[in-house]
Amino acid sequence: MSHPWPRKVYTSPMQRAITHLSTAFVIAFILEAASLAGDWAQFRGENAAGVVGTSGEVRYPVRLSSPSSLLWKVALPPGISSPCVLGDRIYLTALKDSALVTLALERETGKLVWEKPAPAERIEEVHQIGSPATPTPCSDGRRVYVFFGSCGLLCYDLKGELAWSLPLGPFKNNYGQASSPVLWRDRVILNCDQDIDSFLLAADKETGRVIWRTPRPGFPRGFSTPVISSTGGKDEVLVAGTLRLISYDPNDGKELWSIRGLARIVNSTPVLGGGLLYVSSYAPGADADDRIQPISFAKFAVEHDADKDGFLVENELPEGPFRTRYRQLDADKDGKITPEEWDSMQQIFEAARNSIFAVKPEGSGELPQSRVLWRHERAIPYVPSPLYVDGLVYILKDLAILTCLDAKTGQVLKQKRLPAGGNYYASPVAAGSTIYTASQQGGLCVLRAGKDWEVVDQLDLKETCMATPALAGGKVYVRTEKHLYAFGERQ
Template sequence: MTSPRSGNLAICILVLSTTLGALGSTGHPAAAEDWNVFRGPSANGIAEAGTSVPTEWSREKNIAFRTELPGQGWSSPVIANGRIYVSAAIPVDQQSDAKATEYELTLIVLDAKNGEILKSVPLMRQTAEKSARIHKKNSHASPTPIVDGNRVFVHFGYQGTACVDLDGNLIWKNRDLFFKPVHGNGGTPVLVDDKLIFTCDGAKDPKVVALDAGTGKLAWEVKRPNDAKKKFSFCTPLTIVIEGQKQVIAPGSDCVLAIDPASGNVIWELFYSGYSVIPKPIYHNGLVYLSTSYDTPSLLAIDPTGQGDVTETHLRWSINKNVPHTPSLLADEEYLYSISDDGIAMCVDAATGDVVYKKRVGGGFSSSPVLVDGKIHYTNESGETTVIATGPKYKVLAENDLGERTLASAAVDANALIMRTADAIYRIEE
């Protein structure tokens, strides 16, 4: 869950193409092995070819380390240069999280091999006056950090955004975009060239904004073109390239916008019925796929080659049963894979929308799945991971239980899974 998760961080808390070029890579592209952004280097939850992680584990088996974390947060771990980065909200007065009203919004840096906490960098104070009520499945630190070359971008939704160097030294901070949230923060930014782009979908005046990545100053903002009854959403945008033109796909309540990241101009828009949108869209085989989230989610397949209002012209198919409110989708070859919040795994023909299978996995789900070496990892909120094989037949390969609550999405570091629970970070490795 960016999770958070990017995650339903609202009522539940809250595929890109597989090339870095389609991500709109920055001036400092990550090394191929670095899982430096939410859902990995190509932002689709798929580990690079040749990667292999354990299929089986428990609290006693294939655990390289377990490190307790201070405070609380559901940002998903990212890895770069041998370090793990997560954010956390740490109570100022050291009370229990349940009673705290003020927090230090903090970046935590760990050694990726041994789990040692290397740095804890307070970035901004969340005061009692601005400490909005959040959903029980949310946290005050749910958006996932971004590591880009020698910079780390750390976002706390309506509280603000900061950029630091790899040693935690502040480069800039922007707290000018405060808005009234509903259920807290959630969506993670995307970095496209010199723009850091994220949604500000709160109680009113929903919009998409871009900050200058070098200075933190506002570069542009785009207001949502519709007047949704429930305006709040928590979606992490998607970056794609269509015929040489970069597009930032930004779903929100009742609409999705495709925006030119350089100018902020809207390329196309499509309208639907849905709010509290959380799953990050994916781009696969020429189509954008997204969930409309609450109340009754639909899975939409959209041709992103249009201009203007494409609601009647570029929607290729939709389905409206067992669609996730919170976890993001996966795509591999001709299939889409998803897990609903109530534990229904679904495989769909990506071209037609025909359902290939539906199977009950069990449990409640918020984190987004990862795909490694032909194996899909679905982790439920109790910390149980069901590993299944890709393909048109539902085949369970393993069931693993950490026994700790988790809403964050896993990351992949070489041949290890990095997983965040409510209390700790795990490195799962043979």
């Protein structure tokens, strides 16, 4: 059950006046520091692009393997959220002693400033390698916004005091929620896809009041973070999900346009670059040589509905792709699969498409496939989002396969395995022409970007790494299962 009205923490008028006056100077200082030092205020930085600019005064480390590059390392409770870096603080979420917490650390030292528990009555179910602390916080320099699938959207001030909370859930998704909140003007935008009753919402960032909430029927579980596109002076919220990407008006949540051609489950976040949108999505069972073959409920039930009650339960399904996806087929989680639930998912199996494609992000209604400028269907990542740098698009797949594509044509320019093998969940990020990657096993690679990209350094942290690195003020922040590392060039 979702709760549309927030819980706000009230203070007296005098308390509010004193607080506003006393924090005004702090806020001004923090915003000035952020503008000078650079920030990374949400998942994958500005608009989830994974890119930060460089200048002569701000240099990012290339030799992470050099002992002098490690500025500090601090212990952290487990979690998968990426660092949100703004002003003199770093914000993260974690699961500590069976409690969900939001952490604020000193940016220069990693020292803990404050730690606040979330008001969660229960911890959501997650994937076996997932975490209930997966969504990345975002901040506007005045407040910090965090989302837990276990309890909802929370807002803290810079001192760690709870400003408001918007209860959400529990969600019908046994993999757990992972989409991160983003900011647009006066509101927080959050996508909540689940196996039934998915929605996109905008909440007032000052009070937590829901401004609009748009249902997303036809979008079961998905984990992509919204991005903001500006075309002709008009902003749009782009959300990738099952089979389709939809553009919404951030003012009222109304659908503007959509395009088909996505996977069954979408983990990656789209990326804008060079006036185009790059959409990558992959889920097992949609490759040409390993495709799940759909079958109608009526045909399947003839052989497998043992008690002939018109439903399917788990022990009636034979071993195979449907049995392993029973929890997804049972969309409302009532312990049985109805004909409607079954046939809906079969339609998704049939239409799913694993690929990365480029499209100009504008239009109205459902865009035809002729609007797709190019599409590439090999070595598509399961989780990592694409990276756009200087007219090139990079995608990073499990088994450390890095592919560089021409952003205008989709032509493969180079494809090679990185020396840090294994699976990849963290997305690649870039500071200027330097790319950073992190494998699940904790292998870091530093690359020189280009058509003939090359690895220039590598470092094995020997720890599980699922979180995307953050880049800010010449520092590379890497979160592992047990630590947060800060790399940089010593002054």
